[in-house]
Amino acid sequence: MAYTYIIYLCYNMETGYIMKILPIGYKTNVTNHNNSKPKQTATTAPVNFTSGSGNYGLALLHIYQMDKLKEETKQFPQDIAYREQLMTNAGLNPQNQHKIRAIIGPQEIKSILKDFDDKPDVFSTGNNWKNVNNGRMRANIHMHTTASDGSLTVTELLDNASEYANNVKRNNPNIKEPFVVAITDHDTTEGAKEAIKVISEHPMKYANLRVILGAEITTFNNIGMDMVDAPTNVHVLTYGIDPNEKIFKNFIDGTKEKKLQLQEMMVESANKTYKKHFGRDNFFSVSEAKHQYNTVSKNIIGIYNGMETYFATKTAVEQIILKDKHIVKKLKKHNMPTNTEDFMERLSEYHAGIDGNNKILSPLKTLPEFISITTTIKEDTVQQKLEKGLEKLNGFREELKTNLSQYKVTTKPKYDYMPDFAKLHEGLKGQPKVITGIAHPIDTLKYIQEEDKKYTFLEDLYSNFKQNLKEKAKFTEAYYQSYKPLRKEFNDRVETQQFFEKVKKVFKLFRTGSHDTHGVNIFVR
Numbered sequence: 001m002a003y004t005y006i007i008y009l010c011y012n013m014e015t016g017y018i019m020k021i022l023p024i025g026y027k028t029n030v031t032n033h034n035n036s037k038p039k040q041t042a043t044t045a046p047v048n049f050t051s052g053s054g055n056y057g058l059a060l061l062h063i064y065q066m067d068k069l070k071e072e073t074k075q076f077p078q079d080i081a082y083r084e085q086l087m088t089n090a091g092l093n094p095q096n097q098h099k100i101r102a103i104i105g106p107q108e109i110k111s112i113l114k115d116f117d118d119k120p121d122v123f124s125t126g127n128n129w130k131n132v133n134n135g136r137m138r139a140n141i142h143m144h145t146t147a148s149d150g151s152l153t154v155t156e157l158l159d160n161a162s163e164y165a166n167n168v169k170r171n172n173p174n175i176k177e178p179f180v181v182a183i184t185d186h187d188t189t190e191g192a193k194e195a196i197k198v199i200s201e202h203p204m205k206y207a208n209l210r211v212i213l214g215a216e217i218t219t220f221n222n223i224g225m226d227m228v229d230a231p232t233n234v235h236v237l238t239y240g241i242d243p244n245e246k247i248f249k250n251f252i253d254g255t256k257e258k259k260l261q262l263q264e265m266m267v268e269s270a271n272k273t274y275k276k277h278f279g280r281d282n283f284f285s286v287s288e289a290k291h292q293y294n295t296v297s298k299n300i301i302g303i304y305n306g307m308e309t310y311f312a313t314k315t316a317v318e319q320i321i322l323k324d325k326h327i328v329k330k331l332k333k334h335n336m337p338t339n340t341e342d343f344m345e346r347l348s349e350y351h352a353g354i355d356g357n358n359k360i361l362s363p364l365k366t367l368p369e370f371i372s373i374t375t376t377i378k379e380d381t382v383q384q385k386l387e388k389g390l391e392k393l394n395g396f397r398e399e400l401k402t403n404l405s406q407y408k409v410t411t412k413p414k415y416d417y418m419p420d421f422a423k424l425h426e427g428l429k430g431q432p433k434v435i436t437g438i439a440h441p442i443d444t445l446k447y448i449q450e451e452d453k454k455y456t457f458l459e460d461l462y463s464n465f466k467q468n469l470k471e472k473a474k475f476t477e478a479y480y481q482s483y484k485p486l487r488k489e490f491n492d493r494v495e496t497q498q499f500f501e502k503v504k505k506v507f508k509l510f511r512t513g514s515h516d517t518h519g520v521n522i523f524v525r
Helices: 056-073 077-089 094-100 106-116 127-133 154-171 190-201 246-278 286-292 304-319 325-333 340-355 363-374 379-392 394-407 421-427 441-445 451-472 485-491 494-507
Strands: 002-012 016-027 139-143 179-183 209-221 232-239 435-438 473-476
Touching: 056 077, 056 094, 077 094, 077 106, 077 190, 094 190, 106 209, 106 435, 106 473, 139 232, 154 179, 154 190, 154 209, 179 190, 190 209, 209 421, 209 451, 232 421, 232 441, 232 451, 246 286, 246 304, 246 394, 246 421, 286 304, 286 340, 304 340, 304 363, 304 379, 304 394, 325 363, 340 363, 363 379, 379 394, 421 451, 435 451, 441 451, 441 485, 451 473, 451 494, 473 494
Parallel strands: 139 179, 179 209, 435 473
Antiparallel strands: 002 016, 209 232, 232 435
């Protein structure tokens, strides 16, 4: 009997390479009884190589795929060190940096931004989703997960994006540009941390996807102070971060701790004011405020508006809604709570239902809707009762507003808890290659009414940005897709795009775009 053997060099994820020698078939020499020449039988059916110790064919494929990823990483050699750092600081083996090849570093990021700079279509779904359907949409580099105020988990976001990337590669082979996404959760790096883990565990699953690790940092800056009387809230995107690097981690954690301290002080101040007017002590609590609003719970974005709205809402519930006999009667009839704390608990469920409790909405908006849904009372009836009741509470409201004003972000804040451009630059000093950009810049014009002053204000914005973020100031969202109608109209003007062309040249900034995704569809907001 003659056997044919093949040697397999197999890769085991835990033990490394193992040599296996396996028969792939055999041939038998059958001697004829008449002593004629031996007759050779046909080869037997191929052996199934799957055994208890693994599928050796797949092992060879795995080796090939890993080697291919290693080769790909050599295209941007500076990013190898970045991925090695990511792996080390995440507690993983840096020699396996190729397993997170899908994550791109500053060198490749800048290469992609340069390529996309004059291609607004790559950031757009196009008319009737044309750019998505034909694969021309190549980037959504401003996305949020459940780590902040998004609706998708990190895994869901990556899986949806990789599915699209794979489909385009399979069906549109002429498109060579990669599909790129960025995880940029508000004021937290938890989403970016999770992405390292997910991708390292399934490297080939995301092989056709390119992922930027980032964060969207809330900053307040003194911009155009001859035109406005308060610091401007500017969201800054950071690309190519290491979410586990100590200095930046301390910056993120330190900002959250300052916000928590401010929440406690605001509650203490509000409780004193409430007791003075209504006699009830310890009426408000940080834990209840966090339960109402996701952004307050996670200490993301600015927390002043969230706390102020919580105080206004709970006051309206106890002093107006639950003192109205008609409303209370209807609430009881529909098995709704008629004590303040239980009512607030049910209201938090409503907040979560309408927008994942991310939006900070006025009680004049939420309470009429909530009561009309849970009872038979019409929304406008509740609205009228609230407006009348709030007039009677003017004394309390004005005093509370005055007492809370000390916690606002001002040009000379009493409590300095929100960073500006300069503090962000300091927080990034442990990551010299990180690049930053201004998110949805037209939103900064919120308080500028005069048309002729808008571009002047933006010029000061970019000058301040470049001056304080220095070498890290590299891009701006000139092609942002998710503005509200009036802002979108302004952004789409020829004059505005000409302004961004000027910004590109003067401040040396790439023009980028995004949909600023918060929902479950990776192509829209």
